[in-house]
Amino acid sequence: MQSIQAPTIVVQNSSEGVLLQLQGHWGAAALSDRQLWQRLRPQLRQAAGQAGGRWDLRQAEGFDHIAAQVVWDSWGGRLPEHLQASPSQQAILERVAALTVPVQEEPRQNGLLRAFEQVGDITFGGLVHLTSMVQLMGQLLLDVLRLLRRPLRGPWHDFSAHVFRMGAQALPITALVGFLIGVVIAYLLALQLRQFGADAFIVNVLGISLTRELGPLLAAILVAGRSGSAITAQIGVMRVNEELDAMRVMGIAQGFRLVMPRALALALAMPLVSVWTTLAALLGGIVAADVSLGITPAYFMQALPDAVDIANLWLATAKSVVFGIAIALIACHWGLWVKPNTESLGEGTTASVVTSITSVIIIDAVFAILFRSVGF
Secondary structure, three states, X not given: OOOOOOOEEEEEEEOOEEEEEEEEEOOHHHHOOHHHHHHHHHHHHHHHOOOOXXXXXXXXXXXXXXXXXXXXXXXXXXXXXXXXOOHHHHHHHHHHHHHOOOXXXXXXXXXXXXXXXXXXXXXXXXXXXXXXXXXXXHHHHHHHHHHHHOHHHOOHHHHHHHHHHHOHHHHHHHHHHHXXXXXXXXXXXXXXXXXXXOHHHHHHHHHHHHHHHHHHHHHHHHXXXXXXXXXXXXXXXXXXXXXXXXXXXXXXXXXHHHHHHHHHHHHHHHHHHHHHHHHHHHHHHHHHHHHHHOOOHHHHHHHHHHHOOHHHHHHHHHHHHHHHHHHHHHHHHHHXXXXXXHHHHHHHHHHHHHHHHHHHHHHHHHHHHHOOOOOO
């Protein structure tokens, strides 16, 4: 049985120039050998770099489209000036040349211009999402008016289920985190107030900071990471499973059935979770103040109403309602923007959490500026 000769490149120098001759078997079976290919590839590159080289393919046996593609790539995507090939080889090379798409190098751009284009893309993308959010807010208002006209046809079952999942089931984790935050802040305040003999003022600092700012803000951040991501994932899975398309075909309003129940549920649950988190943080502060400064819980509870005006509690409650609506709308927005694939679902959930937390902090800053004279 005749053995198959390995593909080789023979280089001959003559008066007419360098002759590059392919010999051996150049079929797909021979070129699939990894060790042979690792040896042959640098030889092809070196041969292709010969200036004025004359190629002869006529002695290459089994020359097929795989071999033609290999040789074509080594030539840089164009036929050499001097080429000798059989008619069948010439036809294969022409077919490879016709089917191979030339790779066009992108022109190099200036770094400043590229950065300017990226800023422009981010800006226009943000405007598109902002426009969609405004439309979602308007649709929510229309859906609420529709619910007020016909309250018996409202999605009350979904509303109660969302209140339970977003509110009641969030109480353990918010209480734990709030308690620990209260302990940490009280210990840090004790270290500073003890130096100035102002131990009693820990009630004022803890009461104002936790009731007015940290309690609602901490609860909103926890709810954004817990419930906001869940909302985006739920609606995103509906997009992947084509349930949203089915709702549109059946004439079911997505805003009335999906967005409004979640927004109203968070608007109701968020103030309750905020008050719960604030109470847990105050409890942690009371324990830490008793241990570090010797301030008894009885004195703390007696001095707290005088130190914290009731207006701070009303402001925190109103702020929590806005937090809840913002988290729900942002989560629903990113859920509706999910494309029907799992990669987009993960990206949408991440964007939802990041956007919700950022929006909560911005809204809190706006409230702090607008109502800076309230409660003092």
